[in-house]
Amino acid sequence: MALFTKEFDIDPNDPMSYGQASSSLKKTLKQLGLPSDTIKRTAIAMYEAEINTIIHGGGGSGSVVIEDDSILIIFEDQGPGIPDIELAMQEGYSTASSEIREMGFGAGLGLPNIKKNSNNLDIESVPDKGTKVTIRIDL
Numbered sequence: 001m002a003l004f005t006k007e008f009d010i011d012p013n014d015p016m017s018y019g020q021a022s023s024s025l026k027k028t029l030k031q032l033g034l035p036s037d038t039i040k041r042t043a044i045a046m047y048e049a050e051i052n053t054i055i056h057g058g059g060g061s062g063s064v065v066i067e068d069d070s071i072l073i074i075f076e077d078q079g080p081g082i083p084d085i086e087l088a089m090q091e092g093y094s095t096a097s098s099e100i101r102e103m104g105f106g107a108g109l110g111l112p113n114i115k116k117n118s119n120n121l122d123i124e125s126v127p128d129k130g131t132k133v134t135i136r137i138d139l
Contacts, residue, residue, distance in 0.1 A: 008064075022047035055100045071139065
């Protein structure tokens with residue numbers, strides 16, 4: 001049974017909103033009294049997925065479901081997709097534009113950081129159709 005469910009629209013045209021979804025979840029996790037390590041891991045994984053949805057997917061949607069035993073985070077976009085997921089999982093690999101990098105994003109640590117901070121990471125991606133990232137963090 002879900003203790004908490006929330007959906008997010010991820011707007012790539014509003015840089016001031018970047019990270020708001022993950023920040024909102026972090027506050028909710030604190031209110032639920034979850035351990036600080038769980039809050040930190042969840043906030044990092046969600047932030048990285050949120051930013052990737054913006055800079056690589058051109059925006060999209062996200063959802064979070066908190067259950068008794070896990071936190072499930074899903075981000076989806078209709079962007080260009082990830083042609084080589086294995087390559088994208090390598091630290092430092094990035095397809096971010098120079099403009100995005102000048103803003104401080106796109107260092108190529110997003111997917112590796114998600115993997116490090118989650119119990120399960122599933123990536124479904126179809127070139128020219130988009131990407132779905134599913135993150136599970138056990139409680």
